[in-house]
Amino acid sequence: MFAAFMAHAWIVATMVAIVAGAVGFFVVARRAAFAAHALPLGAFPGAAAASLLGVSQLLGLAVFSVLGVVAIARLQRGERREVASALWLALSLALGTLLLGFSGQYVQSIYGLLFGEVLGISRGQLEGVAALGVVALSLLVLFARPLLLESLSGDLAAAAVGRSPRLEWVFLGILALSTAIAVPVVGALLVFSLMVGPASAARAFTDRPWRSLAVSVALAVGTAWAAIALSYLSNWPVGFFVGVLSAACYVAGRLCGRGIVAQAA
Amino acid sequence: MSLVLSVPGFLASEPVRIALAVGGGAALVCAVVGCATVMRRQSFAGHALADVSSAGGSAAYLLAVNPLFGFLGMAAAAAGVMEWADIREARERDLLTGVVLGAGLGLAALLLYFDATVRSVSGAAVTVLFGSMFTIPASIVPLALAVAAVALAASAIIHRPLLVSSLSADLARAQGVRVRAVALTHALALALAVSLSAMTVGAILATALLIGPAAAALRLAKRPVSAAVLAALIGLGATWGGIVLAYESFYWTPGHGWPVSFFIVTLIFCAYLIAGWMAGRPGTRPAAHPSGCEGP
Amino acid sequence: MTDSSMALAVEQVCVALGGRRVLRDVSFCLEAGEFCGLIGSNGSGKTTLLRAILGFVRLEAGRIRLAEQSTGTGLIGYVPQKIALDPGLPLRARDVVALGLDGARLGPALPSRARTARVDEMLQAVGALEFAEQRVGLLSGGQQQRVLVAHALVRRPRLLLLDEPLANLDVRSTAEIVALLRRLSREYGAAVLLSAHDMNPLLPAMDRVVYLANGSAVAGRADEVVRTEVLSSLYGYHVDVVRVHGRVVVVAAEASEQIHAAVAHNPEHTTAVP
Numbered sequence: 001m002f003a004a005f006m007a008h009a010w011i012v013a014t015m016v017a018i019v020a021g022a023v024g025f026f027v028v029a030r031r032a033a034f035a036a037h038a039l040p041l042g043a044f045p046g047a048a049a050a051s052l053l054g055v056s057q058l059l060g061l062a063v064f065s066v067l068g069v070v071a072i073a074r075l076q077r078g079e080r081r082e083v084a085s086a087l088w089l090a091l092s093l094a095l096g097t098l099l100l101g102f103s104g105q106y107v108q109s110i111y112g113l114l115f116g117e118v119l120g121i122s123r124g125q126l127e128g129v130a131a132l133g134v135v136a137l138s139l140l141v142l143f144a145r146p147l148l149l150e151s152l153s154g155d156l157a158a159a160a161v162g163r164s165p166r167l168e169w170v171f172l173g174i175l176a177l178s179t180a181i182a183v184p185v186v187g188a189l190l191v192f193s194l195m196v197g198p199a200s201a202a203r204a205f206t207d208r209p210w211r212s213l214a215v216s217v218a219l220a221v222g223t224a225w226a227a228i229a230l231s232y233l234s235n236w237p238v239g240f241f242v243g244v245l246s247a248a249c250y251v252a253g254r255l256c257g258r259g260i261v262a263q264a265a
Numbered sequence: 266m267s268l269v270l271s272v273p274g275f276l277a278s279e280p281v282r283i284a285l286a287v288g289g290g291a292a293l294v295c296a297v298v299g300c301a302t303v304m305r306r307q308s309f310a311g312h313a314l315a316d317v318s319s320a321g322g323s324a325a326y327l328l329a330v331n332p333l334f335g336f337l338g339m340a341a342a343a344a345g346v347m348e349w350a351d352i353r354e355a356r357e358r359d360l361l362t363g364v365v366l367g368a369g370l371g372l373a374a375l376l377l378y379f380d381a382t383v384r385s386v387s388g389a390a391v392t393v394l395f396g397s398m399f400t401i402p403a404s405i406v407p408l409a410l411a412v413a414a415v416a417l418a419a420s421a422i423i424h425r426p427l428l429v430s431s432l433s434a435d436l437a438r439a440q441g442v443r444v445r446a447v448a449l450t451h452a453l454a455l456a457l458a459v460s461l462s463a464m465t466v467g468a469i470l471a472t473a474l475l476i477g478p479a480a481a482a483l484r485l486a487k488r489p490v491s492a493a494v495l496a497a498l499i500g501l502g503a504t505w506g507g508i509v510l511a512y513e514s515f516y517w518t519p520g521h522g523w524p525v526s527f528f529i530v531t532l533i534f535c536a537y538l539i540a541g542w543m544a545g546r547p548g549t550r551p552a553a554h555p556s557g558c559e560g561p
Numbered sequence: 562m563t564d565s566s567m568a569l570a571v572e573q574v575c576v577a578l579g580g581r582r583v584l585r586d587v588s589f590c591l592e593a594g595e596f597c598g599l600i601g602s603n604g605s606g607k608t609t610l611l612r613a614i615l616g617f618v619r620l621e622a623g624r625i626r627l628a629e630q631s632t633g634t635g636l637i638g639y640v641p642q643k644i645a646l647d648p649g650l651p652l653r654a655r656d657v658v659a660l661g662l663d664g665a666r667l668g669p670a671l672p673s674r675a676r677t678a679r680v681d682e683m684l685q686a687v688g689a690l691e692f693a694e695q696r697v698g699l700l701s702g703g704q705q706q707r708v709l710v711a712h713a714l715v716r717r718p719r720l721l722l723l724d725e726p727l728a729n730l731d732v733r734s735t736a737e738i739v740a741l742l743r744r745l746s747r748e749y750g751a752a753v754l755l756s757a758h759d760m761n762p763l764l765p766a767m768d769r770v771v772y773l774a775n776g777s778a779v780a781g782r783a784d785e786v787v788r789t790e791v792l793s794s795l796y797g798y799h800v801d802v803v804r805v806h807g808r809v810v811v812v813a814a815e816a817s818e819q820i821h822a823a824v825a826h827n828p829e830h831t832t833a834v835p
Contacts, residue, residue: 033363034309041469082308083480087537089312090473094530097395097470101524111381111390115374189316189469190374193367200360237378243371250364304650422667429664431650432657436712439615439639439722441665483651487696490669492651 006232008126009118013224015133016185017194019178021220022140024195025213026171028203029151033196035072035172038085040179040191042068045096047113047183052099058128061183064092065176073169115239116187118228129181136177143170148209186224190239194220197246201253219249275512284398284465284508284525286406290413291461292474292500297420297493298458299479299500301451304431304489310347310452312472313362315459317343317369319468322393323376327384332393333405336460336468337412343369344452348445373468396467398508398525409461416457423450428489465504466526474500477533481540503532566592567628568719568752569614574623576606576613582776583609586623589771589780591752593628593719596743598763598783599756601773607756608642610773611722614754615639628719638713638751642724646705648698654708655693658683661712679715686748687711687741703734707741714745721746723755727762735762742766760787761808787811 027036043064050060068088075084100110140147150167182191198219202212227241275281302311321339325332343365350361373393380389391397426447429437434444462471478500479492486492507529514523569591576584583606591597601607612618614625615637627637638661652660658680663670670676684690687707692700697708706726713721723742727735743766746753757763760770764783771780772787774795779786786792787809789802796813803810 028360031359033359034312037309037312037363037366082306083303083476086308086312086472086476087480087534090470090477090530091534093395093469094473094524094527097524098527101521110394111377114390114394115370115377187374189370190367192363193371196360196363197367200364237374239374240371240378243367243369243374247364247368247371250360300651304647421669424669425660425664425666428652428656429660432646432652432660433641433644435612435615435617435641436639436644437664438617439637439641440661483649486651487653487694488656489651 006228008121008123009228010225012121012126012129012185013118013228014221015129016178016182017221017224018217019133019136020182020186020191020194020224021198021217022137022213023174023178024197024199024220025202025216026140026147026151027175027192027195028199029148030171031151032081032171032175033192034082034085036175036195037192038072038089039065039068039172039175040183041188042071042089042092043176043179043183044113044188045092045099048096048099052102056124056128057184058125058132058180061180062132062176065179066173068092068179069169069172069176073165073172112187113183114187114189115237116185116190116242118185118231118238121185125184129185132177132181136174136181139170139174139177143167143174147171186227186242187239190242193243193246194223197249198223201249204253204256223249275509278512279403280399280401281508281512283401283403283406285505287401287409287461288398288465288504288508288529289501290410291458291465292478292504293497294413294416294458295462295471295474296478296482296496296500297417298451298454299475299477300483300489300493300496301420301427301431302455303476303479303483305427305451307455308472308476309359310362311455311459311475313347313366313369314340314343314456315463315468315471315475316366317373318456318460318463318471319393320369320373320376321460322463322468323373323380323389326380326389326393327376329384331405331408333408333412333460333464336463337457339369340456340460340463341453344456348449348452392467393463394467394469395524396463396465396470396526398465398511401464405464409464412457412461416454416461419450419454419457423447423454424489427451466529470526470530473530473533474504477530477537478503481533481537484537484540484544499533499536503529503536506532567626568593568595569628569754570626571610571614572623572626574610574613574625575621576609576618577621578609578618582621584613584778585776587771587773587776587778588623589769589778591720591754591769593750593752594747595768596746596753596766597755597769597771598760598767599754599771599773600758600760600763601756602758605773606776607773608724610778611639611724611754611756614720614722636716636718636720638716638718638721640706640709640713640721640723640726643728644705644709646698646700648696650696650698652697653694654689654697654700654704654711655680655684657697657708658689658711658715661715683711683715686714686745701734702729703731703738706730706734706738710738710742710745714749714751717749717751719751721751721753723753725756725758727755727757727759739763739766764809 027033043061046060046064047057050057071088072084075088146167179191186194199216201219202216205215206212223242223245226245227238230241231238302308318336318340321335322332325335346365347362377390426442429440429442430444430447437444459471459475462474466474478496481499482492482496486495507525510528511522511525567590571587571589574584574587587610599607609618613620662676662679684693687710689707689711692704697705726738739762742753767783770783770786771778772795777795779791779795787802792802792811793799801812803812
């Protein structure tokens with residue numbers, strides 16, 4: 001499991017998990033689970049287009065993530081965010097099927113893109129993931145306080161009045177970046193499990209925001225490592241373990257829940 | 266294009282007739298259930314049920330049973346879990362939906378892997394996730410139409426209590442509405458609607474049929490009933506139009522047709538944009554505060 | 562008071578939520594057609610008391626009796642707190658009122674002339690006829706409040722409960738809604754119990770006041786209850802009831818800190834009332 005050909009998998013999965021855990025903290029705080037699901041899945045035709053045009057997959061994913069941000073941000077004006085996310089998602093997935101239909105490699109690539117493929121990550125991919133990951137994390141550090149403040153200052157008010165559009169762009173942008181790097185590894189369908197599960201569990205273990213962020217990152221990394229190890233041992237798809245372990249995080253958080261969960265009860 | 270020339274051949278084809286019947290039923294049910302879903306802000310839940318139902322569809326291939334049973338079983342189970350948890354806080358509901366969705370998709374990943382390795386059904390992933398309307402077996406049609414009828418009947422029965430509940434749960438309770446029973450009935454109708462939709466356009470595109478026509482209609486209609494009728498028209502138009510275009514597309518790129526789901530989703534999206542444009546025009550919507558009741 | 566005119570009797574009610582005693586020995590009565598303010602600061606138990614009357618929370622002790630005709634659920638008119646009507650809902654003001662009439666029934670509503678006539682009459686009574694055909698989510702706060710009152714009254718309940726209906730209304734709308742409720746309670750013979758943190762807009766209309774502090778209540782006519790010695794014994798420390806420019810303000814003597822007279826919360830009341 002620690003053979004040379006697995007080295008890239010471990011490194012990339014760790015980087016992806018760190019970013020996903022950190023971004024997930026804000027996804028949970030801002031109640032943006034649907035957007036976190038729709039952006040990665042909506043980026044999926046980007047990979048299909050990239051293979052059709054013969055360019056880098058990461059580039060295709062990044063372009064479609066950005067398109068997704070623009071589409072969701074524009075569609076949700078005067079409309080419900082969830083409707084905007086749902087429609088963008090459906091449209092881009094439909095486009096994805098069309099593009100994949102044109103490029104020859106239909107079934108295997110669909111499966112890999114949706115559910116993840118940790119093996120066969122090249123050196124170049126690894127560098128791309130590292131670069132974009134650093135950018136995403138730096139943006140997160142820069143905007144951490146406003147993003148957190150906005151999610152704390154009255155959910156009801158925010159839901160009624162709407163949030164500051166500029167911060168929403170920043171947030172969706174960070175989400176898009178982490179999407180682009182995470183999709184090839186854990187798959188478009190399961191990126192957001194890695195964001196939502198560990199981060200929602202982390203709220204239960206501590207009341208302090210930055211400690212909760214750290215717990216979220218740690219849980220995400222643990223989930224990713226365990227998923228790769230189990231996948232290697234059982235030969236079952238890595239996405240299965242990511243999904244199930246993330247759900248297990250949430251359940252564990254609720255069972256020994258403190259903080260928000262206890263107050264809500 | 267040779268649309269007119271191919272019409273007789275189009276309707277003579279058995280797969281096309283099945284697609285028209287099942288797709289029409291799915292569009293109708295999704296439009297009606299979708300209106301209530303969008304009004305109750307449950308779009309994410311509806312989407313999650315559809316995605317999760319893909320695990321059921323994959324299991325059906327593994328067990329070689331009717332795929333509709335697979336989609337239905339899994340969607341109903343997930344709807345049950347989400348309603349049973351009975352979380353009042355919107356934030357928690359959102360997260361729980363996300364977690365159920367993640368776990369369900371993980372399961373789908375595993376089952377599709379087994380489909381490919383154990384059963385050697387290599388196309389299962391594509392069929393389950395993106396649908397293939399022209400390969401629906403004729404044996405499914407009566408069952409699909411029955412499911413559609415049940416979902417429509419359930420929606421009609423809980424129509425009024427559900428509307429009051431969407432205004433405010435407390436208001437409904439004070440009026441004697443059994444809020445949880447109504448919510449559960451709606452969740453089950455939602456599960457039926459998304460499984461039909463998943464059969465037609467595929468599990469991960471099912472949301473389009475559920476949310477798109479409803480969201481477009483809600484932008485224009487003033488009353489709940491007219492919203493449902495308008496949504497049904499949009500849904501039916503997009504589905505049947507999509508089938509016609511997909512059939513036509515065999516002539517555009519000789520050798521293989523374009524996916525039906527692509528056309529249906531694109532048509533729905535166009536309808537949504539047009540509805541937004543029409544609602545945005547002055548005169549179609551009343552001004553926000555016609556008489557100056559804000560401030561002395 | 563005879564039993565036939567009794568609309569609501571709350572008798573030594575205690576309620577605990579999450580192990581905390583929220584209401585303690587609360588007792589008062591309302592007669593048909595009476596207009597009663599339920600006054601108290603945030604967290605004093607107003608909403609809990611209203612929910613207890615609706616049967617949403619379990620009583621730890623005591624009992625709540627309703628008028629004979631209005632036993633059974635659904636016959637109390639209720640306007641919940643801070644209800645945000647969604648502009649995305651395809652419901653006209655008229656549809657909301659119709660849902661008040663038969664919203665709990667199963668199956669779609671069949672068109673009926675009698676139903677339309679009752680809805681029209683109710684819309685007329687609350688002065689909502691002119692915006693009856695508009696989307697309810699797009700109406701102003703005061704207009705929405707009228708529609709919700711019509712929704713609650715359309716079945717002619719003997720008791721109408723309103724939870725903070727005056728919050729977020731401007732001065733003019735506040736006065737209009739209070740006058741409207743006062744008139745309707747006489748016309749329809751319904752007892753009105755209305756919670757508010759500021760009693761001043763209600764003073765001209767109230768037949769009776771229930772004043773809540775720390776889960777305990779005193780009830781009676783406003784001039785009997787809103788007095789220095791009565792409220793001091795309710796709060797458990799000395800407060801002064803002060804009348805300034807026709808407004809009543811309750812002030813804690815020692816800290817000279819306002820307990821809740823809402824001047825701090827609702828500045829427009831102080832500036833606009835003559």
